[in-house]
Amino acid sequence: MKELSKGYNIVGLSQGSLIGRGIVEFCEGAPPVRNLISVAAPQAGVASIPLNAGGTTVRTIANSIMKAGAYSDYAQKRFAPTGYIKLPKLYILFWQNIKGYLKSCKFLPKLNNERPNDRNPAYKKRFSSLKNLVLIMNENDTTIRPKESSWFGYYEDGSTKKVLQPREVPSSCNSLSYTPKVYIDFTSGLYCSQKNRFISSCFNNSTPVSLLLVRQLRHDGHMLDSVSTNGNVTNSQFNLQTKLYMEDWIGLKKLDKAGRVKFIKVEGNHLQISGAELLHYIIPYLQ
Incomplete structure (x- = not known):
């Protein structure tokens, strides 16, 4: 589109942020995205079907599909959340774990450049070209599990208790915004x-x-x-951070080192954000 030729901004809500990031990474020759604002998004995946995925009937069906095999071709083609479900533990009955995720999940492993033998440098180049990446996490989010996924944090493989941090803590506190206060x-x-x-x-x-x-x-x-x-x-x-950050699969570390990633935490459950927070954290990146 001619109107977007000089660049534009994307605001993504929940899984919509993954679609926005897909536009940034996958669309070759497209108008440049300047700022990507991600609100309560499963950037690193979710460990269970989102609790608010429709009404009671839809949730029941979704969880049944989950138990039957989230990484089956049937589920992957028909239920959007299965495209970013990342099961860290082994479910013996259906043999679903990280290996199953990397092999059969259609969307997120590609978006996050997670497959060791199929990493695309073009995705990293396009993503790291963003002027600003704004990652907003709801402090009491019960839909995104773990909530730190909104910041690219995620469970350690084989565990649903230890959450790996989304970024590196430097040996010197001067280079990043982990400045000690108290x-x-x-x-x-x-x-x-x-x-x-x-x-x-x-x-x-x-x-x-x-x-x-x-x-x-x-x-x-x-x-x-x-x-x-x-x-x-x-x-x-x-230094308990994700490999996605440490090995910089998509350019998140590069963006962060350049001071272009904003890690923001707001109160409330999934997608709850006040008018004041909207004005403070989002509107400035749309101007």
Whole structure:
């Protein structure tokens, strides 16, 4: 379209954000997308059928299909959510797990460049050309499981308990927006409020602490927890991020290093966003 020849912006809601990202990555020679704003989207997949996928009858049918085989050709061709279902655990009855996802899921493995022998550099080049990527996560989202998928975070393979972070925590807190504000040792009551200092420099390593719970209080919409059993906090304890980010399959890390990714957390359940948050987090990227 001539009207879009100089570029345009996309706002995607939930699975619509995946379609928007598909336009960015898959459409060769298309008008450039400047800003992609993603609201409560399953960017890294979901571990179950979304709870609000229609009425009671639709949910019942959807979950039955899930149990019968989300990665079957029948389900993949007929039920949109199966295109981004990513089951981290092995379901023995139907042999569905990450291997099944990579082999038979039609949409998300391609979009995220997850197949080791079929990664397309063009997808990464197009995605990393965005001027801004705005990732908005609902803090109490019960539809996207895990909710961190809205930030490209996801469960560790084989688990539905440990969520891998969507981005790298740097050895120096100056390069990214994980700037420490306040750290609290809830066991001994120690306290540190020194900006731009990593936690290991805020505490005396000789302090006898049996269990140290370190929390980075909310900053730029993000919370970060870590547990140490010996009182020595090191960078390695924070480096539990996804391979998609570490190996930069789609250019997310490149965008982030350039300061073009905004990780935003808002209160509420799936797709709940206030007028004030809309004006603050979305409208500026449409102008």
